[in-house]
Structure formats: structure tokens, C-alpha cells
Amino acid sequence: DQQVKQNSPSLSVQEGRISILNCDYTNSMFDYFLWYKKYPAEGPTFLISISSIKDKNEDGRFTVFLNKSAKHLSLHIVPSQPGDSAVYFCAASEGYGGSQGNLIFGKGTKLSVKP
Amino acid sequence: DTAVSQTPKYLVTQMGNDKSIKCEQNLGHDTMYWYKQDSKKFLKIMFSYNNKELIINETVPNRFSPKSPDKAHLNLHINSLELGDSAVYFCASSQDVTQREQFFGPGTRLTVL
Numbered sequence: 001d002q003q004v005k006q007n008s009p010s011l012s013v014q015e016g017r018i019s020i021l022n023c024d025y026t027n028s029m030f031d032y033f034l035w036y037k038k039y040p041a042e043g044p045t046f047l048i049s050i051s052s053i054k055d056k057n058e059d060g061r062f063t064v065f066l067n068k069s070a071k072h073l074s075l076h077i078v079p080s081q082p083g084d085s086a087v088y089f090c091a092a093s094e095g096y097g098g099s100q101g102n103l104i105f106g107k108g109t110k111l112s113v114k115p
Numbered sequence: 116d117t118a119v120s121q122t123p124k125y126l127v128t129q130m131g132n133d134k135s136i137k138c139e140q141n142l143g144h145d146t147m148y149w150y151k152q153d154s155k156k157f158l159k160i161m162f163s164y165n166n167k168e169l170i171i172n173e174t175v176p177n178r179f180s181p182k183s184p185d186k187a188h189l190n191l192h193i194n195s196l197e198l199g200d201s202a203v204y205f206c207a208s209s210q211d212v213t214q215r216e217q218f219f220g221p222g223t224r225l226t227v228l
Contacts, residue, residue: 032215034215034216036219041221041222042221042222043119043205043207043219043220043221043222044158044205044219045219046216046217046218049215049216089158093215101146101148101160101163101170101171101209101212101214101215101217102160102163102171102173103160103215103217105157105158105159107155107156107157108156
């Protein structure tokens with residue numbers, strides 16, 4: 001039973017345009033969400049996160065939006081660059097009793113940014 | 116200057132063998148993790164240690180045994196390897212148990228023949 005779902009296995013975007021990656025979750029106890037970026041043959045790299053007390057967090061070209069009522073979050077990359085081509089993982093965790101570190105990952109979305 | 120390192124990067128072995136994967140972090144973090152990424156690409160947590168103590172132990176066969184000699188190291192020992200153990204194993208660390216941002220190693224691709 002997937003608690004974190006990334007329903008688009010792949011996304012192709014033109015350089016300079018916006019990339020929007022989506023993530024849905026089912027567990028209402030999740031209170032913290034993260035996005036990781038992964039290149040082939042490397043480990044995931046932390047990109048940006050958001051707490052459930054916020055609905056938006058921005059870091060340079062990357063913005064994460066959280067819609068708690070819809071149990072949905074999205075990562076916006078503007079403008080997209082070819083170096084952004086990677087697999088993006090959404091992850092979530094619950095904030096109690098030592099479970100904070102138990103990150104539940106989605107299956108990932110492969111982003112291709114074309115020059 | 117690698118923050119989280121794993122050895123070996125690739126491991127090919129026969130069914131029934133026992134193998135170990137080593138992980139070291141030089142970030143001064145208190146908490147370390149092992150994840151498994153299976154053929155369906157799901158990343159799932161296996162274990163978590165905080166200051167050498169086990170804090171998360173997901174449903175993992177007892178053939179898998181983590182060992183933490185100090186808080187900078189978390190090794191994974193696997194006994195009696197099975198075909199289904201073939202996967203990429205990632206080590207990660209975080210500042211402490213309350214910090215959600217985890218830093219991952221490059222992964223170890225284990226192939227069991």
C-alpha cells in the first residue's frame with residue numbers, strides 16, 4: 001500500500017520552461033515532506049522540504065507547494081535547465097516518537113529537460 | 116571530502132554467501148540509516164541507528180544485521196544471500212533523530228546469482 005505516490009513516471013520539458021512534479025499522499029499523519037534529486041549511479045540528494053504548517057517554500061529556482069486538504073504537493077522548477085534532468089523523489093515522514101527519520105518515498109519521476 | 120561513503124560500490128556474489136557493506140559518514144551526524152531500492156525503484160528504510168543504538172527496524176529478514184561500531188559507521192551484514200536480496204542499498208545520515216533531511220551515500224549495487 002503506497003502511502004506516497006508519484007503517478008507520473010516521466011516528464012519532458014523544454015529548457016527555460018517550468019517543470020511541475022506532483023506527489024500525492026494518503027497518510028494524514030505526515031507532517032513533513034521532502035524532495036530529493038537523483039542522478040544515475042549516485043545517491044539521492046536533498047533538494048527542498050516543507051513542513052505541514054506551511055503551504056509554500058521557495059529556494060532559488062525550486063518551489064514546493066503543499067495542499068493539505070488534497071494531500072498533494074508539487075515541486076516547481078523555474079526556469080528548467082538541462083542539468084535538472086534527473087529522477088525526483090517525493091518523501092514524507094510523521095513527526096512523533098522517533099519516526100521522524102522514517103522517510104516514506106514515492107517511486108520517483110524522471111525529468112528530462114531538453115535544450 | 117565525501118560526506119557519506121559506502122564500500123563496495125558493486126557486489127556480485129552467489130546465493131548462500133554472507134557479505135557485508137560498509138558505510139561511513141564524516142558529517143558528525145548522530146543518526147544513520149540503511150535503505151533498499153528494489154527492482155521496482157522503491158526506496159524503503161530498513162534500519163536506523165542513533166548514537167549506535169537501533170531506533171528503527173522495519174520488517175526485514177533477520178539475515179540482515181546492522182552493526183554500528185561508532186556513530187560514524189553503520190555496516191550491513193547479510194547472511195545466506197538470496198536472489199531477492201539483489202537491489203541497490205543506500206546508507207544515509209541525519210544530524211539527529213529529529214532532523215528529517217537525510218544525506219545519502221552513493222549506493223551499493225548487490226547482485227545475487
